[in-house]
Amino acid sequence: MMKKQAVIVGGGPAGLAAALRLKEKGIQDILILEREKVLGGILRQCIHDGFGLTRFGESLSGPEYAQRFIDKVLDAGIECITDCTVLDITPEKLVTAASREQGLLQIQADAVLLTMGCRERTRGALATPGTRPAGVYTAGVAQNYINLQNIMVGHEVVILGSGDIGLIMARRMTLEGAHVQGVYEVQPYPSGLPRNIEQCLNDYNIPLHLSHTVVDIRGRERLTSVVVAQCDERYRPIPGTEEEIPCDTLILSVGLIPENELSLAAGVELDARTRGAFVDEHCQTGVPGVFAAGNVLHVHDLVDFVSLEAEALANSAAEYLLKGSLPECRLEVKAGNNVGHVIPQRISGTRDFTLSLRVRQPLSNVSIVVRQGEKEVLRKKMRKALPAEMIQLPIKAEKLSDSADMEVYVE
Amino acid sequence: MKRTFTCIVCPNGCEIETGYEGSQVLSITGNLCPKGKTYVTQELVDPRRTIATSVRVTGGTLPLVSVRLTNAIPKDRIFDVMAEINRQTLAAPVKIGDVVIKNILGLDSDVIVTKNIEKA
Numbered sequence: 001m002m003k004k005q006a007v008i009v010g011g012g013p014a015g016l017a018a019a020l021r022l023k024e025k026g027i028q029d030i031l032i033l034e035r036e037k038v039l040g041g042i043l044r045q046c047i048h049d050g051f052g053l054t055r056f057g058e059s060l061s062g063p064e065y066a067q068r069f070i071d072k073v074l075d076a077g078i079e080c081i082t083d084c085t086v087l088d089i090t091p092e093k094l095v096t097a098a099s100r101e102q103g104l105l106q107i108q109a110d111a112v113l114l115t116m117g118c119r120e121r122t123r124g125a126l127a128t129p130g131t132r133p134a135g136v137y138t139a140g141v142a143q144n145y146i147n148l149q150n151i152m153v154g155h156e157v158v159i160l161g162s163g164d165i166g167l168i169m170a171r172r173m174t175l176e177g178a179h180v181q182g183v184y185e186v187q188p189y190p191s192g193l194p195r196n197i198e199q200c201l202n203d204y205n206i207p208l209h210l211s212h213t214v215v216d217i218r219g220r221e222r223l224t225s226v227v228v229a230q231c232d233e234r235y236r237p238i239p240g241t242e243e244e245i246p247c248d249t250l251i252l253s254v255g256l257i258p259e260n261e262l263s264l265a266a267g268v269e270l271d272a273r274t275r276g277a278f279v280d281e282h283c284q285t286g287v288p289g290v291f292a293a294g295n296v297l298h299v300h301d302l303v304d305f306v307s308l309e310a311e312a313l314a315n316s317a318a319e320y321l322l323k324g325s326l327p328e329c330r331l332e333v334k335a336g337n338n339v340g341h342v343i344p345q346r347i348s349g350t351r352d353f354t355l356s357l358r359v360r361q362p363l364s365n366v367s368i369v370v371r372q373g374e375k376e377v378l379r380k381k382m383r384k385a386l387p388a389e390m391i392q393l394p395i396k397a398e399k400l401s402d403s404a405d406m407e408v409y410v411e
Numbered sequence: 412m413k414r415t416f417t418c419i420v421c422p423n424g425c426e427i428e429t430g431y432e433g434s435q436v437l438s439i440t441g442n443l444c445p446k447g448k449t450y451v452t453q454e455l456v457d458p459r460r461t462i463a464t465s466v467r468v469t470g471g472t473l474p475l476v477s478v479r480l481t482n483a484i485p486k487d488r489i490f491d492v493m494a495e496i497n498r499q500t501l502a503a504p505v506k507i508g509d510v511v512i513k514n515i516l517g518l519d520s521d522v523i524v525t526k527n528i529e530k531a
Contacts, residue, residue: 063526
């Protein structure tokens with residue numbers, strides 16, 4: 001059995017950034033386990049630009065952004081095993097993995113870093129009625145086919161859901177000669193970023209139909225049409241508004257779910273709101289020495305912030321490895337009025353940390369208020385706040401009390 | 412004249428209210444930084460975009476390599492540029508930064524490789 005100080009599960013943006021920071025902090029004995037044949041994670045197929053604006057001050061494609069980290073990881077001599085699937089993690093941090101080259105691996109880790117990312121919600125999760133023809137893809141699968149495998153998925157396209165990957169794929173398929181008839185979103189507001197509505201839909205005259213959904217999928221071998229309908233405020237289709245749209249391809253961009261099967265095996269408790277782990281300000285889960293960051297913790301909009309979060313995780317994990325423990329976090333952080341979720345969910349009240357949150361609905365001219373009992377820790381005015389945009393607030397230790405739970409709400 | 416722009420320069424996606432006369436910006440509110448004003452001014456006279464796509468690769472570990480433009484091109488030339496890029500084929504290995512087409516269609520923008528592809 002191998003022993004490692006830190007085992008990193010997943011060699012995408014979060015895992016790569018965490019590995020580098022651990023090394024910088026003096027941790028020598030690091031192992032990255034990656035399921036795919038190469039490092040880089042989902043960035044390999046995100047060929048559009050706009051990555052790295054925060055971190056590098058320039059607009060890079062996904063593969064370029066990833067390669068900057070991969071080069072450094074390899075230069076630093078950090079050990080990586082690719083084409084290797086982690087099968088199990090125990091609460092005692094025994095990691096079991098299967099690799100074609102090395103067979104079954106068992107690694108006893110002092111710290112486990114969960115950086116597995118997220119996966120897409122599928123048709124099954126929506127329970128959309130209809131037949132089961134070919135031609136129904138999630139946006140990420142279509143992106144993989146088109147950008148990595150040179151397989152065009154279809155010609156007449158309807159997109160359900162206005163998540164960012166769906167918007168990016170609307171533009172991508174249009175550039176590749178497909179006709180995207182429209183994007184249908186069940187909510188009365190888009191779930192993707194405003195700039196993607198602008199540069200992926202408006203630039204190409206692709207209509208966005210809010211408060212609409214797909215109510216039937218038709219076709220035997222291949223998709224031949226979908227039926228869309230308008231929805232009421234409780235997302236129920238309104239009878240009489242149905243419209244049949246002939247098409248050969250339906251792309252689903254209906255949400256991302258943190259991939260936490262291994263976290264559960266390790267005894268990590270999940271937050272029903274984020275679908276990721278409950279963590280403290282050290283990105284530490286309820287299991288000591290098991291940490292989580294990036295999309296496996298909560299789904300981000302921007303990779304730049306995934307890298308930053310993973311680096312913060314690594315700072316804490318290094319401290320844990322060097323000192324044997326981290327300051328206890330007894331105070332709860334609660335999501336109050338109009339706040340969908342918060343990360344972290346527990347703090348010590350004695351250290352700086354970054355609070356991440358999303359609002360529940362589009363709001364304008366509001367304040368985000370962070371409070372501990374009677375004490376207002378922070379108040380941030382926002383001209384507009386959208387569920388599509390994660391809000392991050394740096395919180396300073398000197399503003400904090402170490403004895404009162406925290407509440408975050410919109411006023 | 413009045414028009415609302417969604418700035419695409421960065422993920423903030425500022426909603427910018429603009430009053431203008433021809434190509435002259437008279438009033439501007441909502442932009443968090445000066446890049447918003449530059450964007451709106453450009454958008455009024457000559458809207459430009461970058462694009463990213465892929466090029467066929469022979470003899471590599473993947474059949475395609477991703478590429479992008481180094482400078483924005485006029486929005487109405489996007490499909491001309493796509494057609495020109497689609498004529499290309501590269502032989503592995505290729506690496507990030509390799510220039511596929513210099514100064515594409517005379518538009519003062521290069522097409523560069525954005526991924527390393529090894530020989531298979």
